[in-house]
Amino acid sequence: METNELVELEQIQAVLEDLIQQRHWTGLKHYCIELDSVVLADSLRHISTQDQALIFRLLPRDFGITTFEYLDIDSQTKLIKGLGQSQVAALLNEMSPDDRTALLEDLPGPVVKQLVDLLSPTERQIAQTLLGYPENSVGRVMTPDYITVRPEWTIVQSLDYIRTHGHDKESLDVIYVVDELGKLVDDIRINQVLTVPVTTFISDLMNDSFVALIVTDDKEDAATKFRRYDRTSLPVCDSDGFLVGIVTADDVIDIVAETDTRDIQQLGGVEALDDPYMQTPFWVMLQKRARWLIVLFIGEMLTATAMGFFQHEISKAVVLALFIPLIISSGGNSGSQASTLIVRAMALGELKNADWTKVLKRELLSGLALGSILGVIGFTRVVFVSGFTKLYGPHWLEIAITVGAALLGVVTWGTISGSMLPFILRKFNADPASSSAPFVATIVDVTGLIIYFSVAAIILHGTLL
Amino acid sequence: METNELVELEQIQAVLEDLIQQRHWTGLKHYCIELDSVVLADSLRHISTQDQALIFRLLPRDFGITTFEYLDIDSQTKLIKGLGQSQVAALLNEMSPDDRTALLEDLPGPVVKQLVDLLSPTERQIAQTLLGYPENSVGRVMTPDYITVRPEWTIVQSLDYIRTHGHDKESLDVIYVVDELGKLVDDIRINQVLTVPVTTFISDLMNDSFVALIVTDDKEDAATKFRRYDRTSLPVCDSDGFLVGIVTADDVIDIVAETDTRDIQQLGGVEALDDPYMQTPFWVMLQKRARWLIVLFIGEMLTATAMGFFQHEISKAVVLALFIPLIISSGGNSGSQASTLIVRAMALGELKNADWTKVLKRELLSGLALGSILGVIGFTRVVFVSGFTKLYGPHWLEIAITVGAALLGVVTWGTISGSMLPFILRKFNADPASSSAPFVATIVDVTGLIIYFSVAAIILHGTLL
Numbered sequence: 001m002e003t004n005e006l007v008e009l010e011q012i013q014a015v016l017e018d019l020i021q022q023r024h025w026t027g028l029k030h031y032c033i034e035l036d037s038v039v040l041a042d043s044l045r046h047i048s049t050q051d052q053a054l055i056f057r058l059l060p061r062d063f064g065i066t067t068f069e070y071l072d073i074d075s076q077t078k079l080i081k082g083l084g085q086s087q088v089a090a091l092l093n094e095m096s097p098d099d100r101t102a103l104l105e106d107l108p109g110p111v112v113k114q115l116v117d118l119l120s121p122t123e124r125q126i127a128q129t130l131l132g133y134p135e136n137s138v139g140r141v142m143t144p145d146y147i148t149v150r151p152e153w154t155i156v157q158s159l160d161y162i163r164t165h166g167h168d169k170e171s172l173d174v175i176y177v178v179d180e181l182g183k184l185v186d187d188i189r190i191n192q193v194l195t196v197p198v199t200t201f202i203s204d205l206m207n208d209s210f211v212a213l214i215v216t217d218d219k220e221d222a223a224t225k226f227r228r229y230d231r232t233s234l235p236v237c238d239s240d241g242f243l244v245g246i247v248t249a250d251d252v253i254d255i256v257a258e259t260d261t262r263d264i265q266q267l268g269g270v271e272a273l274d275d276p277y278m279q280t281p282f283w284v285m286l287q288k289r290a291r292w293l294i295v296l297f298i299g300e301m302l303t304a305t306a307m308g309f310f311q312h313e314i315s316k317a318v319v320l321a322l323f324i325p326l327i328i329s330s331g332g333n334s335g336s337q338a339s340t341l342i343v344r345a346m347a348l349g350e351l352k353n354a355d356w357t358k359v360l361k362r363e364l365l366s367g368l369a370l371g372s373i374l375g376v377i378g379f380t381r382v383v384f385v386s387g388f389t390k391l392y393g394p395h396w397l398e399i400a401i402t403v404g405a406a407l408l409g410v411v412t413w414g415t416i417s418g419s420m421l422p423f424i425l426r427k428f429n430a431d432p433a434s435s436s437a438p439f440v441a442t443i444v445d446v447t448g449l450i451i452y453f454s455v456a457a458i459i460l461h462g463t464l465l
Numbered sequence: 466m467e468t469n470e471l472v473e474l475e476q477i478q479a480v481l482e483d484l485i486q487q488r489h490w491t492g493l494k495h496y497c498i499e500l501d502s503v504v505l506a507d508s509l510r511h512i513s514t515q516d517q518a519l520i521f522r523l524l525p526r527d528f529g530i531t532t533f534e535y536l537d538i539d540s541q542t543k544l545i546k547g548l549g550q551s552q553v554a555a556l557l558n559e560m561s562p563d564d565r566t567a568l569l570e571d572l573p574g575p576v577v578k579q580l581v582d583l584l585s586p587t588e589r590q591i592a593q594t595l596l597g598y599p600e601n602s603v604g605r606v607m608t609p610d611y612i613t614v615r616p617e618w619t620i621v622q623s624l625d626y627i628r629t630h631g632h633d634k635e636s637l638d639v640i641y642v643v644d645e646l647g648k649l650v651d652d653i654r655i656n657q658v659l660t661v662p663v664t665t666f667i668s669d670l671m672n673d674s675f676v677a678l679i680v681t682d683d684k685e686d687a688a689t690k691f692r693r694y695d696r697t698s699l700p701v702c703d704s705d706g707f708l709v710g711i712v713t714a715d716d717v718i719d720i721v722a723e724t725d726t727r728d729i730q731q732l733g734g735v736e737a738l739d740d741p742y743m744q745t746p747f748w749v750m751l752q753k754r755a756r757w758l759i760v761l762f763i764g765e766m767l768t769a770t771a772m773g774f775f776q777h778e779i780s781k782a783v784v785l786a787l788f789i790p791l792i793i794s795s796g797g798n799s800g801s802q803a804s805t806l807i808v809r810a811m812a813l814g815e816l817k818n819a820d821w822t823k824v825l826k827r828e829l830l831s832g833l834a835l836g837s838i839l840g841v842i843g844f845t846r847v848v849f850v851s852g853f854t855k856l857y858g859p860h861w862l863e864i865a866i867t868v869g870a871a872l873l874g875v876v877t878w879g880t881i882s883g884s885m886l887p888f889i890l891r892k893f894n895a896d897p898a899s900s901s902a903p904f905v906a907t908i909v910d911v912t913g914l915i916i917y918f919s920v921a922a923i924i925l926h927g928t929l930l
Contacts, residue, residue, distance in 0.1 A: 173638035249714030260725035268805025277810040303790035321786040325768035340733025345742040
């Protein structure tokens, strides 16, 4: 939303509240139906639930349902409580089944039961079927609103059928051909149907090749298939090949955005919030953040343990301590670069488990190259500073060499572990996104210290240590 | 792609190569046309360009074009070079305009000119128009393949028009109503057209309300509109309201995935790769990684400078050095949590600039809470270890208090700066994703050290310091 849209929404909200205060019901109704239902839904967001309910009672049936579908789940839930039972029943019966599933799956069990009881027998059966599929499965996002035709029908027959049955179908871009039992046998684009002579048989348009989703598939797999096949809708079959629904690309856009949000949050070291930032209750968010921070903190405590072993070296050469943050952060940065690239490539299906050797080769070279670059910069910096100050003492050249060599080692190690950890996690059926980046940082910090002090022990032996 | 699909692809590839080696051309052709074009395209990926060209010469025209469209841009480019001019002309003329734009915009200027010259006058004009829109604009991803009707037409007239003009249209889910000049006046879903009596006028179906994209809009804005309005296609108008194309949801799925990939890579401290990991040339990838690592490294060099000022304190109390990695990494982790959450919420349009005060309040509380939790754990750890060892010396309690208090300060500071930096970057029209997470880490590391040693100076004054 851009700023002018925001201003517009605030103005609409003000008008709505004004009309309600004046109890000017006909004016309110006429004002609302002149608006686009998306705009009305957005304007309602900051209006009290009580006033929202008032407005919904005035709206014409169809317009009310569309507006209701555009509200976020949170507002829908509150509104359901504010409306009378008959109106809730009307809304729920008329909502598209996929939007209804999204609303119902967010509500507590007893409320769902109550609401499902308000549905007509047909809609109740649809709702119960959809809610019966596993969470995050294709079944939860599909809609049973599609058109099926039979191979032996002509175009005329098919169009007649569409005329009587196509009214509230979610998408008519593709129609589906099923056999006498209901098994999917082909998909036909509506433009094929509309551009041949009306006496043509459906079977003449069939090519016996179609792509379908399985109802129990994970919904992320649906997104991958949509990306691969460039479709705006895909049919959904049960395990026996019977057509049970369709998924449309608008829902897939939401799935992709939602999955990526989860991956991004996990890469940033937070448990996925599941709700928008501002709508997530403070305590829920705190828990999700604290849990990961504590895990990472406990991991990082190993650095204090490791440092304990080097206390003697530090006391002999305090100058070594000065470079600790620089060296471990370089390892962490190179590790998180590598793990981010690999985790994303995995999520997009670009990398298979078997690719790990190719990746290892590539990342080993990258790590050595990046490590050399940073090593040279680090070396130069120490030499340069020593030209002007006595900060690093008489053995500044040895220290410069130590810093340069440690950087080469730490960055190479960070790059390799960052790129390999996602493969290891996936091997053990863990989600690479959920832990790679933060784990890498912790692993690299501890081992980075060991690398640094080992290099120092070798190079500074006999001089500072 | 799952493993069995991969195996399948390898088998197909082997058969293809075998048939080519035997020079069994009819067998090859028949084998290919039995495959799904997506599967064929995927199997061709690892076959030499020369063999690919051989196969494409055998394929029936339409099947060849579909298969070509499913190849990735990289393979398309190579293949174009391997095919004869007449076949390239046929492919380019028949490709859907949006896929063609995607191919052409990836090629060097002179090649584009050559290829555009191969197009028929009509297709050439389309290609030149699409390439004339700014990079990353809606104009580059739209297709001019849509159906327009006029308000005064009846359904019969409209269906007749579709029958003659609808054959190669990308999507017929929605048809567009334009006035005599070509200005968009409404959009009508195809099921509305197909479910009313055929004598109905188009104007009877119009509600004079439609949502359109502007051709010069950023393509990410298109994605936001698709998400907001739940559409499978949206019309594109120029600034005067003339209809110039449509964008379909399958392309938007790609846009969302692409945008998120860029954001994820930038949050991981890499410049966006733009190509899949394995297809990005080694030197290009190295450059993109090195550039950010160097920037971060130079930032982190400030930690060495800061540490220089505390050299005296460290030499007096070496024990302080032991907790440096633990404390700065806790600041970094809490900062990257906060910045990731805020950057993603911004990308999804959940947070506006004006929300910064609300966010600040929320994050201040989160930071204090998270800092207290880690502070208590850190304190406990020092106390606990001191119960068993003499590692932290006689003043272990003061050290425990220092560590606990420093953690509270560093985590609170990390959380606040992590959440506020994205707002500051956006205020200056910089992309929050491109620099927040890595910048936060650097800022927090340097200030974290200062906080730690300042706290130590206060608490350990008179004992260790």
